[in-house]
Amino acid sequence: MTYTQLGFMAVVAMVVVDLSVLRTRLVRRRVFWTSYAIILFFQLLTNGMFTGFGIVKYHDEAIIGGTSPATGPPAFLGDGRIAFAPVEDLLFGFALVLMSLSLWIFWGRRGLDRTPHAGPPIWRRDDASSN
Amino acid sequence: MARLSYVAILAFVLLGCLWLEVALRTRVLARPRRLLLTLAPVVLVFFLWDAYAVSQGHWWFDTERILGLYVPGSVPLDEILFFVAIPIASILTLEAVRSVRGWSAGDESDGS
Numbered sequence: 001m002t003y004t005q006l007g008f009m010a011v012v013a014m015v016v017v018d019l020s021v022l023r024t025r026l027v028r029r030r031v032f033w034t035s036y037a038i039i040l041f042f043q044l045l046t047n048g049m050f051t052g053f054g055i056v057k058y059h060d061e062a063i064i065g066g067t068s069p070a071t072g073p074p075a076f077l078g079d080g081r082i083a084f085a086p087v088e089d090l091l092f093g094f095a096l097v098l099m100s101l102s103l104w105i106f107w108g109r110r111g112l113d114r115t116p117h118a119g120p121p122i123w124r125r126d127d128a129s130s131n
Numbered sequence: 132m133a134r135l136s137y138v139a140i141l142a143f144v145l146l147g148c149l150w151l152e153v154a155l156r157t158r159v160l161a162r163p164r165r166l167l168l169t170l171a172p173v174v175l176v177f178f179l180w181d182a183y184a185v186s187q188g189h190w191w192f193d194t195e196r197i198l199g200l201y202v203p204g205s206v207p208l209d210e211i212l213f214f215v216a217i218p219i220a221s222i223l224t225l226e227a228v229r230s231v232r233g234w235s236a237g238d239e240s241d242g243s
Contacts, residue, residue, distance in 0.1 A: 003184065030234055031228055032236070038224050039221055042147065050137070056192055059189060096217055097217070097218075101221055107165045112168065114238060117239070118156060118227070118230040119157075120230060121155045121231060122153070
């Protein structure tokens with residue numbers, strides 16, 4: 001299978017895991033999509049370093065775009081790439097993030113280390129303390 | 132020093148989000164068993180994907196800019212660290228959003 005095919009399969013698989021296996025239903029929650037938007041921005045930034053500096057290279061038989069050049073960065077945008085990285089990395093990243101967050105919420109729902117809850121930010125007064 | 136290129140980017144990722152643990156009280160590191168049980172399946176699944184991709188030549192690494200240590204399957208140790216760092220960063224982000232906005236993620240109480 002190609003990276004393109006595996007990427008789509010992984011996204012579908014992790015959505016099924018979220019909705020039907022772990023039943024965390026994060027893809028239906030605002031907190032997930034807001035978090036993902038932030039993560040996506042930083043993915044483009046850091047993945048751009050991995051691929052722009054040529055630390056990770058890709059073969060054209062596995063991706064929509066062409067093989068990474070032997071020297072110098074690949075296309076910043078175009079040839080199946082966004083911020084130097086193959087667009088397939090967006091699928092890989094989404095699957096990685098959704099699996100991680102779904103599992104994290106799954107364990108919380110099961111009561112494992114549900115607390116301490118997140119927040120409040122340090123600039124807000126905590127209701128439960130006199131601080 | 133070039134061999135630290137890959138892990139330097141991971142350090143950048145963690146530096147970019149670990150401050151949330153203090154500033155937004157995300158309390159991810161304060162829940163270590165939950166974190167470990169989240170990381171273990173993720174590392175396993177994505178290690179298997181990585182090993183397959185490397186074996187098929189989907190992607191490869193500049194051997195002068197990774198640590199040079201490998202786990203079975205010819206997967207660089209750097210990649211395993213990636214599969215630990217990115218989930219931690221993602222969870223910190225989720226808990227940071229929850230800290231600020233107070234939105235429900237479904238695990239707030241029993242039987243939710």
